[in-house]
Amino acid sequence: MSEIYREITPLSDNDCFTFFSRQKREFNFPFHNHEEFELNLIWNGKGAKRIVGYHVGEIDDLELVFIGENLPHGWFTHNCQSTEIHEITIQFHKELFDEKFLRRNQLNNIRKLIESASQGILFSRDTIQTFKPRIEALINKRGFESLIEFMSVLNDLSVTKNQYLLSPVSSSSQGVNLKSRRLEKAFEFIRSNYDKEISLADVSKIVNMPEVSFSRFIKKRTGSTFIESLNEIRLGHASRLLIDTTITIAEVSYKCGFNNLSYFNRIFKKKNQCTPKEFRANYQGTKVYI
Numbered sequence: 001m002s003e004i005y006r007e008i009t010p011l012s013d014n015d016c017f018t019f020f021s022r023q024k025r026e027f028n029f030p031f032h033n034h035e036e037f038e039l040n041l042i043w044n045g046k047g048a049k050r051i052v053g054y055h056v057g058e059i060d061d062l063e064l065v066f067i068g069e070n071l072p073h074g075w076f077t078h079n080c081q082s083t084e085i086h087e088i089t090i091q092f093h094k095e096l097f098d099e100k101f102l103r104r105n106q107l108n109n110i111r112k113l114i115e116s117a118s119q120g121i122l123f124s125r126d127t128i129q130t131f132k133p134r135i136e137a138l139i140n141k142r143g144f145e146s147l148i149e150f151m152s153v154l155n156d157l158s159v160t161k162n163q164y165l166l167s168p169v170s171s172s173s174q175g176v177n178l179k180s181r182r183l184e185k186a187f188e189f190i191r192s193n194y195d196k197e198i199s200l201a202d203v204s205k206i207v208n209m210p211e212v213s214f215s216r217f218i219k220k221r222t223g224s225t226f227i228e229s230l231n232e233i234r235l236g237h238a239s240r241l242l243i244d245t246t247i248t249i250a251e252v253s254y255k256c257g258f259n260n261l262s263y264f265n266r267i268f269k270k271k272n273q274c275t276p277k278e279f280r281a282n283y284q285g286t287k288v289y290i
Contacts, residue, residue: 009034009091016147017092021139025083031074036091037117038067039154040075041128041135043086047079049282052120053167054239056282057273064128065166066157068117069094088135090150110151113158120166127160167236182207183221186214187229194233195257200226234258235271242280249276 011018027048042048042063050057052065052073059075067073102111113121123131134153141149189206190198203226204214218226238256241247250261253276258264268276 009036011036011091016096017090017150019139020089022087024085026077027075031072033070033072035069036093039090040065041088044082045080045085049076049078054236055166056279062125062128064123066117066121071120109158110155122164122166124162180221190230190233194237195255198230231267235268242276
């Protein structure tokens with residue numbers, strides 16, 4: 001199994017957040033995680049490899065990602081040809097927004113953003129172009145002014161459109177609060193039986209709802225259909241097996257409840273923009289440290 005470097009960040013207990021601005025020739029920091037939340041802005045890094053949780057992808061010349069607590073992540077040189085890569089990283093304590101504080105009505109959007117960060121959030125190009133000057137300007141602000149502007153940036157990011165969740169079945173232990181006993185029961189059943197044949201009828205029976213009602217219910221509460229939710233969980237486990245084992249891709253498919261290899265390959269590629277074989281090669285080609 002690939003080990004993940006545990007970063008001890010320089011953020012002190014006396015600071016609300018810390019700000020790093022760097023220019024570099026390559027990406028050479030290992031795959032890692034940390035307790036702090038992180039907002040990472042990169043430009044002139046086209047072709048670099050991004051790994052967030054179970055996600056592997058190649059970045060464009062503008063990149064803005066929000067990383068949640070303990071979510072493994074890293075950027076690697078890969079196909080990047082630039083020798084003038086710019087990176088701004090902002091890290092802040094989870095205690096900056098404690099749970100009680102986040103329940104206030106005025107912080108509803110920030111709360112949702114922070115909850116979603118456990119899955120890694122990639123922002124659209126238009127959003128990055130809008131926020132890049134504001135993020136760069138933070139380095140010149142001090143004290144309370146810097147905190148207010150940083151919180152304003154987070155709030156404005158929280159309401160932007162075209163946010164993409166990079167690792168919906170994340171490797172963070174946090175998970176997303178489903179806020180529904182029926183959904184919790186349904187997902188508990190799915191997670192315990194993902195490697196077996198599961199039907200909508202099976203899960204509907206577990207939560208004591210008619211199939212049609214449960215189908216509408218899960219779509220409304222999660223934004224995904226039952227099949228999409230089931231596949232997300234199965235694909236998460238498949239990604240882990242591809243990373244941690246050397247069993248064949250067919251075996252990975254069957255161990256995760258996919259009885260049709262071509263179907264598994266198709267939906268895996270749709271989700272990850274690469275085949276299971278390419279995903280394994282990408283991950284195993286990443287240098288990680290203990």
